[in-house]
Amino acid sequence: MDKINIIKNYGNFNEKNEDYYIFSGLLNCLGPQELIKSFDYSFNLGKLKRKVFIYKIIFDINNGHSQEYEQFFTNLSNNISSLDSYHKKQACSQFLTDLYEYIPSDLQNELTDYLLFSNYKNDRKRGYHLLAVYWRDSFKKILEKAFLEYLDFDAVEIIIDKMSPTYLYNNYSTLNEFFQDEELRWDFELLKLRNKFLIKIFDFAKKSIIPDLREKDPISYIFIMKESKEKIDEDFAYNTFLNTRRNSLITWYGQMGLWNAILKINKAIANNSIQ
Helix, strand or coil, X not given: CCHHHHHHCCCCCCCCCHHHHHHHHHHCXXXXXXXXXXXXXXXXXXXXXXXXXXXXXXXXXXCCCCHHHHHHHHXXXXXXXXXXXXXXXXXXXXXXXHCHHHXXXXXXXXXXXXXXXXXXXXXXXXXXXXXXXXXXXXXXXXXXXXXXXXXXXXXXXXXXXXXXXHHHHHCHHHHHCCCCHHHHHHCHHHHXXXXXXXXXXXXXXXXXXXXXXXXXXXXXXXXXXXXXXXXXXXXXXXXXXXXXCCCHHHHHHHHXXXXXXXXXXXXXXXXXXXX
């Protein structure tokens, strides 16, 4: 049996056992064209076997064989929609995602388009991940379009990171739907993301949105004011410390230059008037 048929007929494996390493060794004996001929375009190959192909393809490309794989990548890209099951389509899109930085730029664009406007949420998550890792300003339009079409939470962080304060403020109502008070109460990472959002739009929101936090969420209010290089009322700072006993507030007050509030807190502690 020749090399290509041996690779094609090699069974799947679920762990890095002897079968895994024998297959890896055999595959690494192949040249790029032999690998391409032995590849299972129907995606019946298991997850670990796909990884071995990925490692070998990356090895080849890093050793000067990128042109030999260009048609292979095109065939894979054209093949996704014709695969006969959800799991095979997902396997193919993940395979291409793992190889994203090695595929030609025109196919990179095609892949991000496919992923971001896929009916499958996992594909869109892959697309958002690619945009975050390989970000360039030309992605802004496609990110905006995909977000407004699907309103995926997975897009929110990259939207906040990459889009302009003007865009964020203009879409405040839509984005704010992801930050409901009850969820913020239990999800610290979500709260941090909300605060990051408000810091970025501070110049637009300092008179209409930020003041609402003063009573509702004083800790976030203080943090946002600090990060935005603003001061707060010293009595408010003192009373908030009394009510919360959050020692980190004292450091924040120092960063805000609230000298008198810190001295007042120190005096209260020394007199044991804070329980």
